Amino acid sequence: MEIIHSGSSCDAGKQQMKKDAQDASVEGSLKKIKHKFIVMSGKGGVGKTSTSVNLAIALSNKGFKVGLMDVDLHGPDIPRMLGLNGMLDLSKNHKLAPMKYSEKLSAVSIEALTPNKDDAIIWRGPIKYSAIKQFIGDVDWGELDFLIIDSPPGTGDEPLTVAQTITDAKAIIVTTPQEVSLADVRKSISFCKTVKMEIFGLIENMSWFICPHCNKSIDLFGTGGGEKTALNTGVDFLGKIPFDQNVVSCGDSGISLIDKHPDSPVSKAFGSIAEKIGKLAEK
Amino acid sequence: MEIIHSGSSCDAGKQQMKKDAQDASVEGSLKKIKHKFIVMSGKGGVGKTSTSVNLAIALSNKGFKVGLMDVDLHGPDIPRMLGLNGMLDLSKNHKLAPMKYSEKLSAVSIEALTPNKDDAIIWRGPIKYSAIKQFIGDVDWGELDFLIIDSPPGTGDEPLTVAQTITDAKAIIVTTPQEVSLADVRKSISFCKTVKMEIFGLIENMSWFICPHCNKSIDLFGTGGGEKTALNTGVDFLGKIPFDQNVVSCGDSGISLIDKHPDSPVSKAFGSIAEKIGKLAEK
Numbered sequence: 001m002e003i004i005h006s007g008s009s010c011d012a013g014k015q016q017m018k019k020d021a022q023d024a025s026v027e028g029s030l031k032k033i034k035h036k037f038i039v040m041s042g043k044g045g046v047g048k049t050s051t052s053v054n055l056a057i058a059l060s061n062k063g064f065k066v067g068l069m070d071v072d073l074h075g076p077d078i079p080r081m082l083g084l085n086g087m088l089d090l091s092k093n094h095k096l097a098p099m100k101y102s103e104k105l106s107a108v109s110i111e112a113l114t115p116n117k118d119d120a121i122i123w124r125g126p127i128k129y130s131a132i133k134q135f136i137g138d139v140d141w142g143e144l145d146f147l148i149i150d151s152p153p154g155t156g157d158e159p160l161t162v163a164q165t166i167t168d169a170k171a172i173i174v175t176t177p178q179e180v181s182l183a184d185v186r187k188s189i190s191f192c193k194t195v196k197m198e199i200f201g202l203i204e205n206m207s208w209f210i211c212p213h214c215n216k217s218i219d220l221f222g223t224g225g226g227e228k229t230a231l232n233t234g235v236d237f238l239g240k241i242p243f244d245q246n247v248v249s250c251g252d253s254g255i256s257l258i259d260k261h262p263d264s265p266v267s268k269a270f271g272s273i274a275e276k277i278g279k280l281a282e283k
Numbered sequence: 284m285e286i287i288h289s290g291s292s293c294d295a296g297k298q299q300m301k302k303d304a305q306d307a308s309v310e311g312s313l314k315k316i317k318h319k320f321i322v323m324s325g326k327g328g329v330g331k332t333s334t335s336v337n338l339a340i341a342l343s344n345k346g347f348k349v350g351l352m353d354v355d356l357h358g359p360d361i362p363r364m365l366g367l368n369g370m371l372d373l374s375k376n377h378k379l380a381p382m383k384y385s386e387k388l389s390a391v392s393i394e395a396l397t398p399n400k401d402d403a404i405i406w407r408g409p410i411k412y413s414a415i416k417q418f419i420g421d422v423d424w425g426e427l428d429f430l431i432i433d434s435p436p437g438t439g440d441e442p443l444t445v446a447q448t449i450t451d452a453k454a455i456i457v458t459t460p461q462e463v464s465l466a467d468v469r470k471s472i473s474f475c476k477t478v479k480m481e482i483f484g485l486i487e488n489m490s491w492f493i494c495p496h497c498n499k500s501i502d503l504f505g506t507g508g509g510e511k512t513a514l515n516t517g518v519d520f521l522g523k524i525p526f527d528q529n530v531v532s533c534g535d536s537g538i539s540l541i542d543k544h545p546d547s548p549v550s551k552a553f554g555s556i557a558e559k560i561g562k563l564a565e566k
Contacts, residue, residue, distance in 0.1 A: 042358055043327065043328065043360070044326065044327010044329075044358070045328005046327075046328060072437075074325075074436070074437025074438045074439050074467075074470070075325055075326050075327070075467045075470070077326070077467070080463055080466060117469075118469035118472075118473055119470065120470040120477065122443060122474055122477060124408040124409075124412075124439070125409065125411075125440060129407075152437060153357070153358060154358050155357045155404060155405050156405075156406065156407070156411075156440075157408060157439075157440075160407065178531050178535050180332075180360050180363055180364065183363060183400065184358045186401035187357070187358070187401060188403065189401075190401055190402050190403040191405055195405070209503075211497060211499070211501065213494060213497050213499040213501070214494060214496050214497035216496040218494065218495060219528075220503075220528065220531070222531065248461050248503070248504050249505070251463050
């Protein structure tokens with residue numbers, strides 16, 4: 001668990017130089033990116049990754065240059081959801097070239113550095129910290145309007161590393177409406193306050209569902225809890241997104257829901273949230 | 284990130300003694316527990332915690348003495364789902380007394396050590412490791428037939444610590460049927476193989492849903508993918524559990540679904556899985 005440095009002071013000096021060089025790379029990458037968002041959730045399975053993917057596509061469809069960084073190291077689903085296979089290449093300047101979804105949207109995930117996609121990444125915290133710093137500093141992101149960071153649920157090493165490394169990142173918190181999920185969202189809000197990360201807003205996902213047989217609305221996980229929590233905690237409410245089986249099937253087959261079903265309530269909801277985020281770029 | 288011990292050899296000796304004493308406590312607790320299961324998932328939100336809770340209740344209803352250990356440190360939902368409030372007390376032998384759900388079922392969660400339930404646990408890996416060891420060694424679990432351990436999604440510090448500390452723990456892997464979830468399950472299986480943890484079986488959750496308006500069946504997340512994955516990977520398939528809004532409402536209000544709706548398909552599915560697990564105790 002503990003890394004003990006017992007080397008000479010010369011080794012320590014080399015370590016420090018390596019650290020300084022990495023910090024400089026990270027800083028170099030970050031200053032070319034105008035706005036950074038981390039998509040967080042207290043609980044898993046609230047649709048955080050599909051939110052990250054759909055927001056990134058919606059923003060890129062508006063003409064912004066967008067990067068999508070997958071720091072969910074144990075469950076990296078971004079490449080599958082974007083239909084991207086293969087590994088990361090080296091770019092001209094000896095950095096890693098992100099995968100291209102389109103001219104406007106590029107992505108990086110540990111999945112694209114793992115030859116066997118079924119292998120588990122069994123890493124403890126310190127290695128995760130270092131991997132995330134490399135995802136920023138060693139990747140040739142180029143000039144971006146927006147970087148969307150998909151993090152694993154909870155308030156552990158991954159979001160903490162992002163908060164400490166990208167100090168101007170803003171949080172978008174995703175929840176489903178039930179109390180068990182909201183209780184964990186309050187922890188995410190407490191996390192942001194503790195690490196002094198601005199909260200851009202809260203999204204309530206899977207707010208309702210239309211039965212494909214009878215077309216009646218069903219509150220799978222209750223309803224309205226996200227909006228109420230936002231109000232009670234003074235966080236901006238960004239919108240409600242319904243549960244749609246197309247999100248599942250598009251995610252599984254790596255097809256963009258927004259491009260395939262542009263008029264669906266889900267696509268419209270993401271479009272309107274992307275509108276709010278896009279306004280930041282005009283400022 | 285790194286803990287550097289620069290103390291004298293006397294300090295190092297004390298550290299070692301403390302570690303040896305903790306290891307002895309952990310061993311003492313574990314040898315009184317007959318069967319240990321860790322409930323894992325690759326992806327979040329597949330119903331891992333409700334599976335842990337319902338399996339524990341189903342086993343205790345069969346007369347077994349059951350402990351439920353919540354190692355999802357960032358999203359500890361077990362106490363809320365069991366309707367347990369309050370903090371852990373000290374037992375007669377100066378260990379922590381687990382919360383009592385019933386005579387047969389006791390539980391431990393970080394939530395019961397946190398005065399403000401909305402505070403986030405912002406811990407990096409090494410502290411988690413130490414907390415989980417304390418959950419075993421410093422808790423007065425007593426004699427148990429079964430210990431069910433609810434872990435966070437993924438293959439990080441928490442399941443790794445359990446695998447290394449409880450070497451005879453068996454894994455129960457929970458998934459939903461869609462491909463994105465199954466891809467992460469294959470990582471959980473790879474994790475178990477790597478750390479040499481026996482896989483007891485796979486459960487497919489949220490396999491179908493009956494519309495409350497028209498009573499027709501809906502495959503919210505596709506169907507059958509869990510069973511197929513079990514078959515392909517040589518893992519025992521333990522059963523399918525439907526999505527039921529009562530699971531959400533019971534979880535939110537801390538009421539046992541199995542006790543409130545004993546004849547529901549969900550309760551029956553958990554009963555039949557508990558039957559399979561219970562057979563271990565007869566051996």
